[in-house]
Amino acid sequence: MTRMPYRHLAAAAVLATALATTACGSSGDSGASSTTTSTTSSTTSSAAAVSGTVTVFAAASLKEAFTTLGTQFESAHPGTKVVFNFGPSSGLATSIVGGAPADVFASASQKNMDQVTAASLATNPTPFVSNVMEIAVPAANPAHIDSVDDLAKAGVKVALCQAQVPCGTVAAKVFSNAKLTVKPVSQEVDVKSVLTKVSLGEVDAGVVYVTDVRTAGDKVKGIEIPSDVNASTTYPIVTLTKAPNAAAAAAFTAYVLSADGQAVLTADGFAKP
Amino acid sequence: MVLPSPEPRSAQQVRSLTDRGRAPWPLAIPAAIGATFLLLPLLGLLVRAPWRGLLRILADDTVRQALLLSLFSATAATAVAVVLGVPLAWVLARSTGRASALLRGLVTLPLVLPPVVGGVALLLVLGRTGLVGRWLDAWFGFTLPFTTAGVVVAETFVAMPFLVITLESAFRSADRGLEEAAFTLGASRLTVFRRVTLPLVAPALGAGAVLCWARALGEFGATITFAGNFPGKTQTMPLAVYLAMETDPEAAIALSLVLLAVSIAVLAGLRERWLGSGAAR
CATH class of the missing domain: 3.40.190.10 (Periplasmic binding protein-like II)
Structure with missing residues (x-):
């Protein structure tokens, strides 16, 4: 029985855990917060003082x-x-x-x-x-997106919000205004997950709010949607x-x-x- | 002061203890609460189920796709887990030393790791810009996220440890004497594994595969993080249930019923054959 394979496996496993731990550390808490019940609301009756x-x-x-x-x-x-x-x-x-x-x-x-x-x-x-919509692309813009029309091209990976979420509804309106059929690779649960998939470079583009592009900093690049096809909420x-x-x-x-x-x-x- | 010693129990009384197994109340009450706690939510599903609209909801394309996708991906994940997990369990069971103890710990880590963390880790390694994923993309133009293959990868990652730990203990407790006998009779190591060891652990393999399949079927966190959500492609039943809950709770209940039925069918169908014989050994 040779011993080499185990060492390889062990090394691979150590690597895998190291990665998992890093992932854990960097992903962090995405903002889901605990709900704490207030204990001090009824004791102070003065209108100005809130606590x-x-x-x-x-x-x-x-x-x-x-x-x-x-x-x-x-x-x-x-x-x-x-x-x-x-x-x-x-x-x-x-x-x-x-x-x-x-x-x-x-x-x-x-x-x-x-x-x-x-x-x-x-x-x-x-x-x-x-708020109105904007196209977010990874900083390097690998698929060379420069207009809404590009999102309908074959081979372009687009993430959208799922239809029942406001950002999904508004994005659908933009596509109908532009008379485009866009087939996304994923329908994400909310606008921030779309943004994450873009900033990680997993998709070529995502349709998010202009405010999301602004707050994401230089991790993503925004491509404006012309006002005649854009939609707002x-x-x-x-x-x-x-x-x-x-x-x-x-x-x-x-x-x-x-x-x-x-x-x-x-x-x-x-x-x- | 000397306490009076209790009357010795008659043989009949002793028999009644083992026969009827009536639990004393400090055990019976928490046990009853525990059982109710586990069963009540399932009952709630049945009570609130939209029985009349059930067929209409289940005939929906999205639902059918989600169910087929779930069954397919859980089965594929189990197949991958068997192919990779059986040898891994064997290696873990047969090796000794610190490295293998460490490896054993790390391999079972996904058991306790929150699945969503697994999803993030997978994305960072196998994603399009991930450590390994970027080469897959560059060399083969192949990316895992947002594909059904990605769903299978996520499910395998989360479910395989169930198969590995089940099998590892079976390999450990398997009779080494039989293997040695076969070896002295001239069988090669691989033949011993195939013809002697594997049949010995067959019941555990079955049980492990069922556990693995069931875990894969219920996988949510790693799947939605790594594979995203698209009907017919990566939207498995648990994702469909979760997302339906936001818009159409009735549909979510109907979908949950389907998953419940599948789980019961699996337990009932395979209990006798695999779990039963596994427990009897």
């Missing part, structure tokens, strides 16, 4: 802007903590209808907000920003009627709608609703 945890369910595309807003809100209101759950608006709406203990819901489309209002869990959502925000921390939830919603809040969103490329 405790605000749980915000927000569309994945709002991740960077809302994270900044959350930090600003926390320093403006000492004693508060903003906990985010970022994900596909459709999935978030389903969890809220299913009883998830959220205080605020910010959706990337009116349709998913309607799911929540139809279940009598919120009233009068306020539109706070709008409006984001509504609402304090949920069953909010465990209603006072702080209302304060956070107001902060998003305030001039300061809007400035952060505009800086990331969001447009007025």
Whole structure:
């Protein structure tokens, strides 16, 4: 019995684990956050003083802007903590209808907000920003994409959001405006997963929001979609009627709608609703 | 003070303990809660199932594709796991020393690793720009992510350790005397493995393959991370269930029922033949 094969196997296995560990370290937590129940909401009855945890369910595309807003809100209101759950608006709406203990819901489309209002869990959502689509390609642009038409070419690997997620719906509208049939290789769960597949170079292009390209930095390159074929979506925000921390939830919603809040969103490329 | 010693039990009483096996309440109550906890969610699926619309939902193209894809990819993953895992289990069982102990630990790592981490790792190695994947792409123009082959790779990665650990212990406990006898009678090592060792571990191979297949069928995290999601190509049943939950919970329940039925069929169909005889040994 020779001993060499084992050594090779062992080396391969060590390598494999090393890679797995690196992957683990670098992928990290994609923003799914735990939901903590507020314990201090009812003790202070003064209208100005808000405290405790605000749980915000927000569309994945709002991740960077809302994270900044959350930090600003926390320093403006000492004693508060903003906990985010970022994900596909459709999935978030389903969890809220299913009883998830959220205080605020910010959706990337009116349709998913309607799911929540139809279940009598919120009233009068306020539109706070709008967003349009852009093509994201890996920094090196291996497939030489320079227009929407290129996405329909054979052999070009495109990732899109799946159809029920707002970014998927809006992308489909762009293709219908441009009279194109685009066959994606993958329909991702939310816009950030599309962006990841692009920045890793696994696909040649993805259709995401302009704000995603802006916040992704130089990992991806944006290719503008001409305004005559581009499509937009409006984001509504609402304090949920069953909010465990209603006072702080209302304060956070107001902060998003305030001039300061809007400035952060505009800086990331969001447009007025 | 001397405690009175308990009355010795009569033979009849002792028999009643073993016969009826009535558990004392500190065991019976948690056991009942445990069993209810495991069974209630399954019951919930049956109660909430949209029985009337079931056929309509299941006749849907996406569902049929997802089911066929799941069955195909789980079977393919099991086949790959058998081809690679049986020799690996044999090597692990027959080797000694620190290196092999380490290797054994590492090989079973995917058992405890969250599958989604496995998916990320696979993407970094076998993805189009991955350490190995970039050469596959450059030399053969072949990429794994977003293909059915990618699904099989993800499922094999997650499920193969189940087969390996099951078989490794079987190889260990197999009677070495028979192998040695065959060897002294002039059989080559490979012949001994094929004609003596393998038949000895056949029941464990069956059990391991079933476990592996079932794990592959349920694979979600590594699949969606590594292979993406596209109906008919990489959207397996678990992905379809998860995604349907966002828009059409009824469809998600219907799909779950199908998976439940498949699982029960597998358990029932193979229990006697493989698991039963494996346990009886």
